[in-house]
Amino acid sequence: MTFLYVVLLTASAAMLAAGIAEQRQHYKHLHSIPTRVLVNGIRGKSSITRLCAGALRGGGLVTTAKTTGTAARFIHPDGSEEPVYRKFGIANVVEQIGIVRRAAAYRPDALVIECMAVMPDLQEINQSKLIRSTIGVLCNVREDHLAEMGPTLDDVARSLSRSMPVGGICLTAEKDRLPILQEEADKRDCELIAVDPESVTDEEMRRFSWITFKENVAIALAVADLLNVNRQLALEGMWAAPPDPGVLQVHRYRAGRRLLRFANVFAANDPESTLLNIDQLRRQGAIADPLHVIINCRPDRVERNGQMGALIPKIAPERVVLIGDPTRSARAAIPSEWHDRVVDLGGSRSPRELLRGIVGGVGRQASLIAIGNIHGQGELLIEELAKLEPVA
Numbered sequence: 001m002t003f004l005y006v007v008l009l010t011a012s013a014a015m016l017a018a019g020i021a022e023q024r025q026h027y028k029h030l031h032s033i034p035t036r037v038l039v040n041g042i043r044g045k046s047s048i049t050r051l052c053a054g055a056l057r058g059g060g061l062v063t064t065a066k067t068t069g070t071a072a073r074f075i076h077p078d079g080s081e082e083p084v085y086r087k088f089g090i091a092n093v094v095e096q097i098g099i100v101r102r103a104a105a106y107r108p109d110a111l112v113i114e115c116m117a118v119m120p121d122l123q124e125i126n127q128s129k130l131i132r133s134t135i136g137v138l139c140n141v142r143e144d145h146l147a148e149m150g151p152t153l154d155d156v157a158r159s160l161s162r163s164m165p166v167g168g169i170c171l172t173a174e175k176d177r178l179p180i181l182q183e184e185a186d187k188r189d190c191e192l193i194a195v196d197p198e199s200v201t202d203e204e205m206r207r208f209s210w211i212t213f214k215e216n217v218a219i220a221l222a223v224a225d226l227l228n229v230n231r232q233l234a235l236e237g238m239w240a241a242p243p244d245p246g247v248l249q250v251h252r253y254r255a256g257r258r259l260l261r262f263a264n265v266f267a268a269n270d271p272e273s274t275l276l277n278i279d280q281l282r283r284q285g286a287i288a289d290p291l292h293v294i295i296n297c298r299p300d301r302v303e304r305n306g307q308m309g310a311l312i313p314k315i316a317p318e319r320v321v322l323i324g325d326p327t328r329s330a331r332a333a334i335p336s337e338w339h340d341r342v343v344d345l346g347g348s349r350s351p352r353e354l355l356r357g358i359v360g361g362v363g364r365q366a367s368l369i370a371i372g373n374i375h376g377q378g379e380l381l382i383e384e385l386a387k388l389e390p391v392a
Helices: 002-031 045-058 095-104 120-131 153-163 178-187 202-206 214-226 231-240 271-283 302-310 336-341 351-359 377-385
Strands: 035-040 063-067 073-075 081-083 110-114 135-138 169-172 191-194 250-255 258-264 291-297 319-324 342-344 365-372
Touching (some): 002 095, 035 120, 045 063, 045 214, 045 231, 095 110, 135 153, 135 214, 169 178, 169 214, 178 191, 202 214, 258 271, 258 377, 271 302, 271 365, 302 365, 319 351, 319 377, 336 342, 365 377
Parallel strands (some): 035 110, 035 135, 135 169, 291 319, 291 365, 319 342
Antiparallel strands (some): 073 081, 250 258
């Protein structure tokens, strides 16, 4: 028995020593990177991470970056990128240690990294132990992850604030809960800077080959300004930056004699972001009437299905197509005066059946907007649409 205790104590001591050594090595890598930007918030984190990295590259700073969104990517100083390998495909905040090590090998001026933690305690650990950012970004507070960070939006704001750098600087485009963010920043001796989206002109936005928001660009410009990067050089770097795989885009397809514009808004996910995305597409002329809204329903997202259905009067489409299951959760939230525009294709259908049911109700041309959650029937629909003839 004594022998077993000795083995246990020796193993424990070895593990403790190894942990201390790894922690010291990690901090050494961190402190070799002068500027560390941690991007947090509910929507747009991946896009902001890419915009910030592009802006700093545009100013001649050696910059590495890492996104976590639709497809996690490590971005090299030359702007090239590669997927982040995950054992068994499972994301874990501990992977940030390896990212910091890879980034430090370039001896960069800056690392821009997206926060991948959702639980409030993990968000704080991600900041205080793994990244120790010098500049924080808290882009917005939206209605998502309420089970982990809620139940109210005020609670979400306070949870996100746990990633603010103590004694550092935090940038935000949030307006509605700015007082709460300021209160949390004061607790951390953190300088909170609210950016002005209208400082970005429409002409500057038109130079992007992909769809983004003034709030995101304003945040990236503010980060660049803190590092003394010229505005024009920062913008040129952002215009040249490749978009995230999940970025909002409109694809044009030909289905027989029909011309379709398809907007994949699945990534927006929450009601406010969904409407903002659709409004942005309309303003830019990327979509036009007649609009056909596709709501993909999931059995584990019944409340969200209903929220998407409740948006129909605000979107005012010509037709609503329900796919996935249970579609009744979305239909019940659609006001009765809109029910004559609803087509229910719910259940498990083949991709071809889905596309036939959606396109069959379209005239010579139309804009299709997919909202809700992408998993399940939504993924099948996108794969089938990609088989259609693309239109330049």
